[in-house]
Amino acid sequence: MKITIGAINDKPGSSKNYKTGSWRTLKPVINLEKCKKCWLCKQLCPEGCITKKEEGPQINYDYCKGCGICAHECTFDAIIMELEER
Amino acid sequence: MKITIGAINDKPGSSKNYKTGSWRTLKPVINLEKCKKCWLCKQLCPEGCITKKEEGPQINYDYCKGCGICAHECTFDAIIMELEER
Amino acid sequence: MYEVRFHGRGGQGAVTAARLLADAAFREGKEVQSFPIFGVERRGAPVAAFTRIDDKPIDIKTQIYEPDVVIALDSTLIGVIDVADGLKDNGKIVINSKKKPADFKFGDTRVYTLDATEIATKHGLGTKTNPIINTAILGAYAKVIGNIGMAAIEQSIENNVPIKKEENKNAAREAYQVMEA
Amino acid sequence: MYEVRFHGRGGQGAVTAARLLADAAFREGKEVQSFPIFGVERRGAPVAAFTRIDDKPIDIKTQIYEPDVVIALDSTLIGVIDVADGLKDNGKIVINSKKKPADFKFGDTRVYTLDATEIATKHGLGTKTNPIINTAILGAYAKVIGNIGMAAIEQSIENNVPIKKEENKNAAREAYQVMEA
Amino acid sequence: MTEEKELFACGHRACAGCSEPIAVRMILEEAGPNTIGTICTGCLEVVSTGWPETAWEIPLIHAAFENSASVASGVEVALRQLGRDDTHVIAFAGDGGTFDIGLQALSGMLERGHKILYVCLDNEAYMNTGIQRCSSTPLGTSTTTSPAGTYSIGEDRQKKPIGAICAAHCIPYTATATIAYPQDLKKKVRKALAVNGPSFLHVLVPCPTGWRFSSEETVELARLAVETGIFVLWELEGGNLQNIKVTKKPKTWRPVEDYLKQQGRYKHLFKPKKRQDVIEKIQQDVDQKLIELGITKET
Amino acid sequence: MTEEKELFACGHRACAGCSEPIAVRMILEEAGPNTIGTICTGCLEVVSTGWPETAWEIPLIHAAFENSASVASGVEVALRQLGRDDTHVIAFAGDGGTFDIGLQALSGMLERGHKILYVCLDNEAYMNTGIQRCSSTPLGTSTTTSPAGTYSIGEDRQKKPIGAICAAHCIPYTATATIAYPQDLKKKVRKALAVNGPSFLHVLVPCPTGWRFSSEETVELARLAVETGIFVLWELEGGNLQNIKVTKKPKTWRPVEDYLKQQGRYKHLFKPKKRQDVIEKIQQDVDQKLIELGITKET
Amino acid sequence: MTKMTIMGNMATALGAKLCRPHVIPAYPITPSTLFPEKISEFIANGEMDGEMIRVESEHSAMSAAIGASATGARVCTASASQGIALMHEMLFIASGMRLPIVMAVGNRALSAPINIWCDHQDTISERDVGWLQFYAEKNQEGLDLMILAFKICEDKRVLLPGMVGIDAFVLTHTVEGVDVPDQKLVDDFLPPYKPEKYLDARTPITFGSFGTPEFYQEFKYAQVKAMEESEKVIDEAFREYKKVFGRTYQKITPYRCEDADMVILTLGSMSGTARAAVDILREEGKKAGCIKMTVYRPFPGKELIDVSKNAKVIAVLDRDITPGLGGALYADVAAQFVNRTAHPVILNYILGLGGRDIVINDFKEIYDKSHQALEKGIQNPVEWINLNKEIL
Amino acid sequence: MTKMTIMGNMATALGAKLCRPHVIPAYPITPSTLFPEKISEFIANGEMDGEMIRVESEHSAMSAAIGASATGARVCTASASQGIALMHEMLFIASGMRLPIVMAVGNRALSAPINIWCDHQDTISERDVGWLQFYAEKNQEGLDLMILAFKICEDKRVLLPGMVGIDAFVLTHTVEGVDVPDQKLVDDFLPPYKPEKYLDARTPITFGSFGTPEFYQEFKYAQVKAMEESEKVIDEAFREYKKVFGRTYQKITPYRCEDADMVILTLGSMSGTARAAVDILREEGKKAGCIKMTVYRPFPGKELIDVSKNAKVIAVLDRDITPGLGGALYADVAAQFVNRTAHPVILNYILGLGGRDIVINDFKEIYDKSHQALEKGIQNPVEWINLNKEIL
Ligand SMILES: Cc1ncc(C[n+]2csc(CCOP(=O)(O)OP(=O)(O)O)c2C)c(N)n1
Ligand SMILES: Cc1ncc(C[n+]2csc(CCOP(=O)(O)OP(=O)(O)O)c2C)c(N)n1
Ligand code: SF4
Ligand code: SF4
Ligand code: SF4
Ligand code: SF4
Ligand code: SF4
Ligand code: SF4
Ligand SMILES: [Mg+2]
Ligand SMILES: [Mg+2]
Numbered sequence A, B: 001m002k003i004t005i006g007a008i009n010d011k012p013g014s015s016k017n018y019k020t021g022s023w024r025t026l027k028p029v030i031n032l033e034k035c036k037k038c039w040l041c042k043q044l045c046p047e048g049c050i051t052k053k054e055e056g057p058q059i060n061y062d063y064c065k066g067c068g069i070c071a072h073e074c075t076f077d078a079i080i081m082e083l084e085e086r
Numbered sequence C, D: 001m002y003e004v005r006f007h008g009r010g011g012q013g014a015v016t017a018a019r020l021l022a023d024a025a026f027r028e029g030k031e032v033q034s035f036p037i038f039g040v041e042r043r044g045a046p047v048a049a050f051t052r053i054d055d056k057p058i059d060i061k062t063q064i065y066e067p068d069v070v071i072a073l074d075s076t077l078i079g080v081i082d083v084a085d086g087l088k089d090n091g092k093i094v095i096n097s098k099k100k101p102a103d104f105k106f107g108d109t110r111v112y113t114l115d116a117t118e119i120a121t122k123h124g125l126g127t128k129t130n131p132i133i134n135t136a137i138l139g140a141y142a143k144v145i146g147n148i149g150m151a152a153i154e155q156s157i158e159n160n161v162p163i164k165k166e167e168n169k170n171a172a173r174e175a176y177q178v179m180e181a
Numbered sequence E, F: 001m002t003e004e005k006e007l008f009a010c011g012h013r014a015c016a017g018c019s020e021p022i023a024v025r026m027i028l029e030e031a032g033p034n035t036i037g038t039i040c041t042g043c044l045e046v047v048s049t050g051w052p053e054t055a056w057e058i059p060l061i062h063a064a065f066e067n068s069a070s071v072a073s074g075v076e077v078a079l080r081q082l083g084r085d086d087t088h089v090i091a092f093a094g095d096g097g098t099f100d101i102g103l104q105a106l107s108g109m110l111e112r113g114h115k116i117l118y119v120c121l122d123n124e125a126y127m128n129t130g131i132q133r134c135s136s137t138p139l140g141t142s143t144t145t146s147p148a149g150t151y152s153i154g155e156d157r158q159k160k161p162i163g164a165i166c167a168a169h170c171i172p173y174t175a176t177a178t179i180a181y182p183q184d185l186k187k188k189v190r191k192a193l194a195v196n197g198p199s200f201l202h203v204l205v206p207c208p209t210g211w212r213f214s215s216e217e218t219v220e221l222a223r224l225a226v227e228t229g230i231f232v233l234w235e236l237e238g239g240n241l242q243n244i245k246v247t248k249k250p251k252t253w254r255p256v257e258d259y260l261k262q263q264g265r266y267k268h269l270f271k272p273k274k275r276q277d278v279i280e281k282i283q284q285d286v287d288q289k290l291i292e293l294g295i296t297k298e299t
Numbered sequence G, H: 001m002t003k004m005t006i007m008g009n010m011a012t013a014l015g016a017k018l019c020r021p022h023v024i025p026a027y028p029i030t031p032s033t034l035f036p037e038k039i040s041e042f043i044a045n046g047e048m049d050g051e052m053i054r055v056e057s058e059h060s061a062m063s064a065a066i067g068a069s070a071t072g073a074r075v076c077t078a079s080a081s082q083g084i085a086l087m088h089e090m091l092f093i094a095s096g097m098r099l100p101i102v103m104a105v106g107n108r109a110l111s112a113p114i115n116i117w118c119d120h121q122d123t124i125s126e127r128d129v130g131w132l133q134f135y136a137e138k139n140q141e142g143l144d145l146m147i148l149a150f151k152i153c154e155d156k157r158v159l160l161p162g163m164v165g166i167d168a169f170v171l172t173h174t175v176e177g178v179d180v181p182d183q184k185l186v187d188d189f190l191p192p193y194k195p196e197k198y199l200d201a202r203t204p205i206t207f208g209s210f211g212t213p214e215f216y217q218e219f220k221y222a223q224v225k226a227m228e229e230s231e232k233v234i235d236e237a238f239r240e241y242k243k244v245f246g247r248t249y250q251k252i253t254p255y256r257c258e259d260a261d262m263v264i265l266t267l268g269s270m271s272g273t274a275r276a277a278v279d280i281l282r283e284e285g286k287k288a289g290c291i292k293m294t295v296y297r298p299f300p301g302k303e304l305i306d307v308s309k310n311a312k313v314i315a316v317l318d319r320d321i322t323p324g325l326g327g328a329l330y331a332d333v334a335a336q337f338v339n340r341t342a343h344p345v346i347l348n349y350i351l352g353l354g355g356r357d358i359v360i361n362d363f364k365e366i367y368d369k370s371h372q373a374l375e376k377g378i379q380n381p382v383e384w385i386n387l388n389k390e391i392l
Helices: A040-044 A069-073 B040-044 B069-073 C014-027 C116-122 C134-144 C150-160 C165-178 D014-027 D116-122 D134-144 D150-160 D165-178 E020-031 E043-048 E068-081 E096-100 E103-112 E162-167 E182-194 E215-227 E256-260 E264-269 E276-292 F020-031 F043-048 F068-081 F096-100 F103-112 F162-167 F182-194 F215-227 F256-260 F264-269 F276-292 G008-018 G034-044 G058-070 G081-096 G139-153 G183-189 G216-245 G270-283 G301-307 G328-337 G360-376 H008-018 H034-044 H058-070 H081-096 H139-153 H183-189 H216-245 H270-283 H301-307 H328-337 H360-376
Strands: A026-030 A050-053 A056-059 A079-083 B026-030 B050-053 B056-059 B079-083 C002-009 C031-036 C046-054 C069-072 C092-096 C110-114 D002-009 D031-036 D046-054 D069-072 D092-096 D110-114 E035-039 E060-062 E088-094 E117-122 E173-178 E199-204 E234-237 F035-039 F060-062 F088-094 F117-122 F173-178 F199-204 F234-237 G002-007 G023-025 G051-053 G076-079 G102-107 G132-135 G162-167 G175-180 G252-255 G262-267 G288-293 G295-297 G313-318 G345-350 G382-384 H002-007 H023-025 H051-053 H076-079 H102-107 H132-135 H162-167 H175-180 H252-255 H262-267 H288-293 H295-297 H313-318 H345-350 H382-384
Touching: A026 A056, A040 A050, A040 A069, A069 A079, A069 E215, B026 B056, B040 B050, B040 B069, B069 B079, B069 F215, C002 C014, C014 C031, C014 C046, C014 C134, C014 C150, C014 G002, C014 G175, C069 C134, C092 C134, C110 C134, C116 C134, C116 C165, C134 C150, C134 C165, C150 C165, D002 D014, D014 D031, D014 D046, D014 D134, D014 D150, D014 H002, D014 H175, D069 D134, D092 D134, D110 D134, D116 D134, D116 D165, D134 D150, D134 D165, D150 D165, E020 E035, E020 E043, E020 E088, E020 E117, E020 E182, E020 E199, E035 E068, E043 E088, E060 H058, E068 E088, E068 E103, E068 E117, E068 H023, E068 H051, E068 H058, E088 E096, E096 E103, E096 E117, E103 E117, E103 E162, E103 F103, E103 H058, E117 E162, E117 E182, E162 E173, E162 E199, E162 E234, E173 E182, E173 E215, E182 E199, E215 E256, E256 E276, F020 F035, F020 F043, F020 F088, F020 F117, F020 F182, F020 F199, F035 F068, F043 F088, F060 G058, F068 F088, F068 F103, F068 F117, F068 G023, F068 G051, F068 G058, F088 F096, F096 F103, F096 F117, F103 F117, F103 F162, F103 G058, F117 F182, F162 F173, F162 F199, F162 F234, F173 F182, F173 F215, F182 F199, F215 F256, F256 F276, G002 G008, G008 G034, G008 G076, G008 G102, G008 G139, G008 G162, G008 G175, G023 G058, G023 G076, G034 G051, G051 G058, G058 G076, G058 G081, G076 G081, G081 G216, G081 H081, G102 G139, G132 G139, G132 G216, G139 G162, G139 G175, G139 G183, G139 G216, G183 G216, G252 G270, G252 G301, G262 G270, G262 G328, G262 G360, G270 G288, G270 G360, G288 G301, G301 G328, G313 G328, G313 G360, G328 G345, G328 H328, G345 G360, H002 H008, H008 H034, H008 H076, H008 H102, H008 H139, H008 H162, H008 H175, H023 H058, H023 H076, H034 H051, H051 H058, H058 H076, H058 H081, H076 H081, H081 H216, H102 H139, H132 H139, H132 H216, H139 H162, H139 H175, H139 H183, H139 H216, H183 H216, H252 H270, H252 H301, H262 H270, H262 H328, H262 H360, H270 H288, H270 H360, H288 H301, H301 H328, H313 H328, H313 H360, H328 H345, H345 H360
Parallel strands: C002 C069, C069 C092, C092 C110, D002 D069, D069 D092, D092 D110, E035 E060, E035 E088, E088 E117, E117 E199, E173 E199, F035 F060, F035 F088, F088 F117, F117 F199, F173 F199, G023 G051, G076 G102, G102 G162, G132 G162, G262 G288, G262 G313, G313 G345, G345 G382, H023 H051, H076 H102, H102 H162, H132 H162, H262 H288, H262 H313, H313 H345, H345 H382
Antiparallel strands: A026 A079, A050 A056, B026 B079, B050 B056, C002 C046, C031 C046, C031 G175, D002 D046, D031 D046, D031 H175, E173 E234, F173 F234, G002 G175, G132 G295, G252 G288, H002 H175, H132 H295, H252 H288
16 A cells, blocks of 8 residues: 555545444344335444345445444334344 | 833823824814804714814814814814815 | 553443553552553444553653553454454453453463453443443452552542442452452 | 835825836836835825836845935925935935925925926816826926936826826826926 | 445444434435535544545545635635536535634635535534534533533533524525434435525534434434424525524424433433423523424424 | 813824724723723724824724634633623724624624624725725625626625624624714613623724725715615614614615715726616615515605 | 642643633643643532633634733633644734743644644744743643743743643553642742733723834844743743752753763653663663753753763754754754854654654664764765655 | 736736636735735636635635645635734645645734734744745746746646745835736646546545554655655756746855855845845955845755855844744754854844845845854854844
């Protein structure tokens, strides 16, 4: 890696190199059966780590910090927070 | 004269040392007979060089710059502006 | 000079633990320094804090690169970061964990474990997911490292911890007792 | 090097006169400098402006302390300030005044007068109480000092005066004519 | 199912449960990639621009703390001069960078009429430096420079009415929003970007660290702020405050206590002794504000 | 007949006919000698503080251009700490030092609630530096940085509504005044000094040099500004603009043209060709403002 | 006297508290924020009189400080980095007005790129503003220098503002044992601030005059003279401090310099590490010494010449950089020696910018480089230490 | 080419206009105000493209300049004194971001007391901010240096901002004859600004990163290297300018130095007077010479050493003062010479502060004083010239 002129960063989204998943102590787990695909969780996740999939939301645990917002906000109780096992 | 610490000026009103009367080209002259002692001229003079006297307003020509406000504003036309003679 | 590094997550109390340890040492007449890792880490992120203890005035102001002891307040950090980084050859590692020392692989390094979370929550210090374990871990430190006495640690808690002073002291004491040196 | 000082009141055009003179000299191939007094004077207050003229590049950037000529755009300034201050021994004074040169007392110094106000107002330049006399006075300068020709002065007016160019040139010409060198 | 590209990427280092990234993502989703952003020093910048990483997928510039608005002014004029003025310009700033140290730059930007959407992410204190009081901090809030103490109820001044101040500049569009109402927020972004001139969007962004609540409650607190009337969602075209349109009215307005008691920064109002006087004062202020907004409360 | 001591002395070097000294004298007459003043860099300071002279007969401090309000904040707190808080504190500032570069310091002062009367002496441009455009400069005004020209009608932005902006801070007292109505002005100073907190007084001060009119017309122009509705005299307690009280309503409102045509700075609206469009726009803006103030015009 | 373990910011805050300032206008900035936080806490709990002004920017902080000080109050503030840079204009004005405001600084690098860690650029780049500058090596010094700064700055012969720098994080956020003096002793040492002239309705004066070319240079001269005058006031105050509180301060403090062939000149927290390095170098048989500079403005030139008279080299360490020249301290030192017939070689090392740690090895490298320069001639008088060439 | 008689501000404004800047954020301040006024006029009359941003303060002027420059625009501004002081923070940021903004300065004293006249304190106290600094002796140089500044600063090897100083009033308000180059020639000399990286929605980049201790020092180093690199770029640009426009520029310009025993080092408008004084001194049989410094940052050390090699004394004239040290230029010069085995005595004279006129006599006094110092030894290396002792 070389420094750039003026500390410009020309790698948009390079923050993805840093895996914030390691911060997590609680882990959100989606129960796809309960999920109504309202995508609220995706919308409200501060990490932007929930993506839309055919079968329902998918959490990228590389980045999920385990804040619990998705679980707390899901109207259908389709997400629960579990203690992280490492 | 000696300079002061921090360029403080401890001579309030010392601006009076500078005679702005020399700036004048027109000179206000009061006709005390017309004057109703309404003191408007005193109130509105930018130089603060009109004072209240028993007999009516008195102009301190040391400072009067000849702006003409007093004459212009006097409701009773008691002041006229004359070309300064020096 | 004795150098200690604490690992935890932002908000878990690693910085406080390092301070309390320094204060305790100071109360024993030692010269001390304690500082957090100089960063902008947010709550949840891995952080570190340091304590230096010496009998004579501590002149150096550098970071600590080769600690004598490493204390991990959160075992989940192991694997995420290299907690043993720079540890002296005869260094020691103290880990808050239910597991046995043998469950951790740090080569020859002497590893100690303590279920500080258990002790802390038992004494009403925080919750299971968010236990306040810094005082318990200091009890463990006193036992296994031994260069600071429990009296000083208790006094440090008394003077620096704003609430639940007794509970914290008890947690430290219990840790001291259960810990095997 | 020839140095000229103009005296007037803020707003009367002393600065413009000095600039026009410099520009005229420049048009004759001279090296020039012109500057106002460096101050914060407000409209009505006495001000001064300067012009330096030379055949070779003018290196010095100092103020002008000993002018060769002084030009007073306003005779009422005399008495208020010392217009002859620092004037060279063989210096000259040009005054805008109805009066005769002899009416002014400046020792041996050669004094010239011109009723520039009369000329200016006649050519529609300003009012009696607020005449624009800087161009007329330059005509007088050209005549009595003689180191700048009228052609250059007219050209300078043409190029620098935004309005009433002809009137200004005529005023300068008339001043040149009526002036006795 | 096509996935839209996120314009604020994973891997940023905000606290778990921080609402600033939620707001930024919603706003950028609406604005789209043809947007240049400017930001202030503050949490958002610190967590997203640590070289060699950046969370931004739009062109972004951070210069200092107090000048998001003036940097954006330069960007906007440059874009026009360079013939690229189809690009949106959004100036992001914290409440510190808006209410306090950045107010003048903002006022200048508004007054000059730049076509810029200015977004204030308001977490009601200087969070990046560790929860200091700002003129955005509400009455009764304990912060590190307005600590509750023997002689103090916490912050003793009212929150500066920033929306009204910006609107008083007679700009085309002013609005408030929060992350709990994504559609409302996005609609306001849309409107703001459509006007031909400056717009101001005041977004409440609850901060678990500074407000001292549990990270999963972020959205709930934003919702509570609206439902209690603490933070009213409104929009306004032009400078006449009488034309304010409230965009979200709960069926019933909840008591402010519901909002306060969930946050550590108001703990001193409940413990050791309930400070009914302060709580009532806060309630009265809300009621008064609602009346001024022409809202009749049915509780 | 006892002569009151003038608190702003003769010998100051303002242009003949300048209205800044008129305003200052009126204000100090009302405030009395137990007053500490702060001022900004600008005409007032330059003409009154040239060492070894000073025109001031009250204690006065000038520090820089942008900070009359924050210097005054320091003075006010110090007086309280030193047990001398019976002394009034008046912060003077030009429009440049208020609308533009001093706005943030002012906003901070208002928000913090200092007991200070802030007086903006508004001559609608940066006069001390030679008539540059300010956000106080009205639409259509020719200044040296908004010159009328082939491609320009002069200033192309509206005057920043500074009174409304200050009032939006919900301060106890905001008012406008001008030198043509001394009683009105003094009464407002009296009220402002009586409130327990910050007050803002916006004083229109016509400038013969910058507006390009003859020095004797200073007061007349101030009067015309009021009679045409260009500058409305009002006062307001608190932050609700609906409570504005107009303190001077002429029997008949004169057309703005009467005001514009007397000033060189609007000459280009009349010559070489009358710019009826611009004049009408200015008239409409005034009419609109009067309507918003609830004034029905009978002309 | 109380002994406590506290952070550097707490040390300067306690130092300030002991001086009983009336007005504390302040604005938060890393790494100084704890200072206003602590002051807020003291006031909220009734432990301190005085009033904080929670200004909206640092420019206003210094402006309010000026207003308050001119009104006769004792005034104190704290800042760092961008905050100080934003005050720049007002720093000149405070000194020109001769107001003895004291500022606690957490020395931090300047943007861009933004960086919150230690270097001295923020205050070094204010070396022209006419403030006295003190740099602390450790927290104890931070506390003591706050008290000393008030004492010196308020002296009638001085009447200038002063700043006390403690290094970002390395001191501001580092806990050390500190002796906190008794209030009573401080009260005796530092009597109430009683300026001769101040804003008071009973004797109206004008502050902040317009100074024309006729007088301006003389005003500046008087100010510069006051700075020079402060040299002796500093010595007096240091002596008295020692008497009352038992701790020794010197403008510059040499360590093993008597017989050193190379002396290292340092500012701030690196000074302790330098001493440790000197000990190690000595063990290796290398005749190193070091000099800690506590007072940077006024510049202690005479003292520096004196203590380095036996050295062959002075290695000037700059935790700052003037692009296109070199280190600022280097030029200052050069100015002291340039006209002396025999003097040490003066070498300049740039290091520790933006929080780059300064370690024992750096001093070894400096020693070796300097020795080489002595032997083989100077290649480049300005060298960078601990530069990661791989990423350049 | 057109010959005109114009003021210094008009010269820099015309210089700027010829460079076709896209964005000109500016705020009025004496003595620079005519610059934005003229630009406004050019634009109002359709003589110039580009847009003024009539910002509400200088801090915003520089902030807007940074925003615009980062967007890829050519940006120019003008300021002075308090205005520059208020930009201080942003000046560091502009250079750290490597944005080639050019600023025309009317050099003016700093408050307090407030003073609008010439000295160099405003820009000298920005000598650390990483901007190139040019000083003009006369209006022609003011115009030319604006064009040169863009040329040099925008060079890929440099990419740093630059400022061009013209002395308050002595140049800003003084009319002189000036050759105004043809637009066509300037267009050829200075091609459009085409940065490699800029804010553009098509290739999103982040400007203004957070630079941790891991990288900060290297970023600074790269910036300092670019400043050093500019030395050769300056020489190239000066050579090319000479070729295209016929006028000669040098970083420093010696006058009668070859055989001079005393050389006087000057900055700005005093340089011309210095030459006139040298001529007079020569007539009196005194071997005086003088050196005009046009480029102050990067500091032309090598050149200075070279041209003064025969001198016994260098009298460094500072129109600025660092209280507690001396003149800033003095220290800079000292840093160049301190390690040289044989070098001239370096003396420092403080003069011309706050518009105090600098006259021929001052140079005579300097000559005499320096001679005395040579003969009798240096009493005080920092002396004040033309001080009115009566009022002290
Ligand atoms: C001139 C200046 N002063 C102070 C700071 C320190 N500082 C950086 S961010 C910050 C607080 C930011 O608060 P806010 O704008 O509310 O954003 P938040 O972090 O809360 O999102 C402060 C005080 C700075 N960077 N620059
Ligand atoms: C930071 C700074 N920028 C610019 C200036 C230059 N300046 C001094 S006074 C002034 C204009 C003042 O205008 P205003 O406040 O309207 O007062 P007025 O002179 O019109 O009464 C300006 C631009 C300054 N002194 N300081
Ligand atoms: S919020 Fe719940 S229901 Fe909606 S998409 Fe997410 S998991 Fe499914
Ligand atoms: S727990 Fe938080 S970070 Fe993880 S997926 Fe849910 S909302 Fe996102
Ligand atoms: S205004 Fe006229 S009537 Fe009134 S006091 Fe003056 S001169 Fe007399
Ligand atoms: S003319 Fe003007 S200055 Fe003179 S007295 Fe009348 S109002 Fe006053
Ligand atoms: S402190 Fe608050 S605003 Fe800052 S990152 Fe954490 S949650 Fe977000
Ligand atoms: S320029 Fe205007 S405001 Fe300034 S002194 Fe003259 S008249 Fe008064
Ligand atoms: Mg915030
Ligand atoms: Mg104005």
